[in-house]
Amino acid sequence: MAGTGGRSGKAVRVGASRVTLGRLIKSGGAGSVYLLPRRPQSVAKLYHDHLHPDAYSRKVEAMLALSPDLPVREEHGERYVQIAWPTELVHDDRGRFLGFLMPLLDIAATSELETVLQERQAAAQGLPTGLGAKMTLAANLASVIAALHRRQHYVVDLKPVNLRFYRESLYIALLDCDGFSIQGRGERFRASQFTPDYLAPEFQRGGVASEGERTQDLFALAVVVFRLLNFGIHPFTGKPGSQRVPTDIPGRIRDDCYAYGRRPNPAMAPSPVSGHALMPGELRDLFDRAFGGRDRPDADEWAKLLTRYARRDGGQLVGCRRNPAHQHFTGMACAACARAELLERSRRQARAQPRQTRARRVHTPAPGRAHATTTGPRRGAPQSGPSAGGTSGCLTAIVIVVLGCILMSRSCGNDPVPADPIRPHATISRPVVVEQRAEPDPLPPIVPVTTRPDPARMEHATLGVLEAMGAGDASAYAHAMAELTAAAQAYPRAQPASLQAYFAGIGQRNESTRERLETRDDDLRAIVEADPYAAFAVIELGVRLLLRGRPAEARAMFTQAAATDPRNPKAWYGLGLSYLEEDQARAAAGIAVAQLGFANGDEADATAGIFDLALQNGSDTRQRLASAKARAGELAATLRDVPVRNEAARTR
Incomplete structure (x- = not known):
């Protein structure tokens, strides 16, 4: 697809002046946005050639003629752009319309x-x-x-x-x-x-x-x-x-x-x-x-x-x-307090019910099975944890989670599940042990980290990778991925306790009721809150949020996983899906990054099949997904030999 991604360093005309285009900062479905070294408070948006930019010229001229009264605000040394509205037209040397200038908005x-x-x-x-x-x-x-x-x-x-x-x-x-x-x-x-x-x-x-x-x-x-x-x-x-x-x-x-x-x-x-x-x-x-x-x-x-x-x-x-x-x-009760009390009461009731059920199982053995023993999962760390190059563990968990969620979403309609107050520490329920067996040692606690990730920086860094991939710019992609990888090396590794808590939760919870699904969400959020570098838990939480129709929240999770573990293709695939409804270019770019990172086609197909279950089944969504995957295949083929291709990732 012809585009504007290769115009950095070239000159265009703005009125009677010639302006040199700087670094590409965004490429979307309609055009690409460039910094302007000599005009640091403006950027240039140039339409893709295949869209015939002349078709946009009258619309942009109309926007210039009737600009809304929303000036750039400057307060306490800060500059706030309220609207990215055209300010000047951009042409080539032959006078052909290319796009327009607009104020630079600090996305970060x-x-x-x-x-x-x-x-x-x-x-x-x-x-x-x-x-x-x-x-x-x-x-x-x-x-x-x-x-x-x-x-x-x-x-x-x-x-x-x-x-x-x-x-x-x-x-x-x-x-x-x-x-x-x-x-x-x-x-x-x-x-x-x-x-x-x-x-x-x-x-x-x-x-x-x-x-x-x-x-x-x-x-x-x-x-x-x-x-x-x-x-x-x-x-x-x-x-x-x-x-x-x-x-x-x-x-x-x-x-x-x-x-x-x-x-x-x-x-x-x-x-x-x-x-x-x-x-x-x-x-x-x-x-x-x-x-x-x-x-x-x-x-x-x-x-x-x-x-x-x-x-x-x-x-x-x-x-x-x-x-x-x-x-x-003023003069009314606090709605936030009333809501928090109701949610807490519902949580207590939901947690009490499984305990009552387990108690009945312990004290009322079935005839002929008085000595049966139920044991929980082994407490040690699993033999092979989730990683960017494998589909065991994390992928199995996502299968269980997604299929359970699909059943619940059908029975509960589309009503949103309200968010609960943050819990500071992970809560791990112990397995049921019958007879005289001693209670196993508790899991080691997850120690809340002191170095927290910066969401704005993570978003900026991952967007750099997506924009470079979307433009098909091998050099920019290699640079952006290398920068992201270098930044991730400074983050702590996931704690072993996070991995143990994660697998203990998988083995002990049958997610067949809405309350248990939500409790699983609570456990995942607790792990992520205490250890935000545990990408395997972050990714699963992202999939669940996608399933519940919360793409912005899911995007924050996948962005966090990609920024802390840049070689994890599942993070990039989920990030691409989170953009599917609003930005096809970024959706395709995220899926393309994931395709470069998968070790083989079987792994890619397995992960894609499970992640795609988290999307609605409407024909429009399926069509958008098919289109994004087709474009992703083209991008991945173009950048297949980029030196920073995803090799073995460190386990998170």
């Missing part, structure tokens, strides 16, 4: 908005979890969308994974704006992408009509705000009132199964851990208008209300007396 200083929707994942990455910070994010998002709408431009595919925020200031940053619906002079350049989980009910059957793009934005904005303020819960999930209720979110949106209104919905009851009942009436009224009809609040109305609650001097939010990390609405 930002995170996906999706990551703050899951409390445990946000806390692990040092991101805000309190209501005050989330209210600020919601207010800033509404303000940015309002500024865009004042110029009659619409995002259309508005969703958390497409939005980023600055971790320090909580300002929102919009990227890939040339994919928005743009108002030109006498014509409109429509957006072609949308996501069913954020699609308004009137568009679920036929797609977004040209006159409906604004109202689509308003629906999606309300969904994002609801999830921000209500622990990540989607407003169209809950407990179905009958078997006639669709099991998928798009179907529930289509059938108006909004469960959190001021008036109960007979079709759907709210999630028991929802905090909507402890929101002020005026906020709930806006949600009811957004999800209960077509008179949706516009972005300005959202911005005004949310800003009033977000202001520290507004007195609308107060700190929780029981937990300093919590905030709640």
Whole structure:
């Protein structure tokens, strides 16, 4: 595929000036982005040749003519780009349109908005979890969308994974704006992408009509705000009132199964851990208008209300007396405390049930089998642990996990499983031992590490590998992988205790109930929290998150595994799958890196088959996966002989 990946060092024209292109920093489905050595605050996006860049020229000119009022903010020596909007056109020496300049946005200083929707994942990455910070994010998002709408431009595919925020200031940053619906002079350049989980009910059957793009934005904005303020819960999930209720979110949106209104919905009851009942009436009224009809609040109305609650001097939010990390609405109880208590009570009940079952087995032996003995798995470390070059152990565990999860996902629908508070240490349950046998020695504890990985640096480093692979640039790929490998050498190895805890958990848990599945998640998270370099546990947790439809959380796990163990193909394969729904170029690049790392085709096929089970079975997803694999095969063939090809990895 012809592209723009080989233009570093070449000159282009910006107005009357000639500008030299610097290092390639990103290559996506539409084009590639380059640094500009002589213009350090700007970057150039050049469209791929095979897309016929001239087709984009009128749209970009329209964007320049109607720029939204979202200037770059400079505060306390920091520069915050709110929107990556075109600033100047780029041509070649013959005057042919190539692309445009836009402000340089510091990706390393930002995170996906999706990551703050899951409390445990946000806390692990040092991101805000309190209501005050989330209210600020919601207010800033509404303000940015309002500024865009004042110029009659619409995002259309508005969703958390497409939005980023600055971790320090909580300002929102919009990227890939040339994919928005743009108002030109006498014509409109429509957006072609949308996501069913954020699609308004009137568009679920036929797609977004040209006159409906604004109202689509308003629906999606309300969904994002609801999830921000209500622990990540989607407003169209809950407990179905009958078997006639669709099991998928798009179907529930289509059938108006909004469960959190001021008036109960007979079709759907709210999630028991929802905090909507402890929101002020005026906020709930806006949600009811957004999800209960077509008179949706516009972005300005959202911005005004949310800003009033977000202001520290507004007195609308107060700190929780029981937990300093919590905030709640003035005059109301703390929803975060109520949710934590309910989750803890559910966990205790779930753990008590297996103990009661085991006790009955011990004290009520079957006739003729009074002396039968049940033993647990051997306590020593396994003979061969999981590694980048083998499919034993970790792969077997993933088979058990994924198949168990598939059964549970079918019985439980698409309702999200709420995240639990972080547990500081791994909890390993002992095997059942009957008769007079002595209890085996407990597993050695996993000692929490003091050197923690930096998520932003990991993301930046792994993206460098993906972008180089996606551009088919052998030199850039070799350099990026060598840098990542060198950085990983400074990280500690996984502790033997992590491996023992991991295998003890596999041998002792029959994952046939939802409670046990969640307990398995708890054990994995505890291992990863104490020992973030245990890539085998990180990868399995990533697969489980993919299965539950949480690609952003899964991506954080696979990124961590790839950055701490760069020669592990399973980490790269999972990382590729996590991008499948939003960035085909990165999805193909991740799968290609994995293909270079597998020792043989059988291992690749086995891992791919198991990982792919974690994806939804819709035809669109299968088509995207097939396309990504085909492109990955081309990339891997091009870079097959790169010197840094993955050899034997160190066991993690």
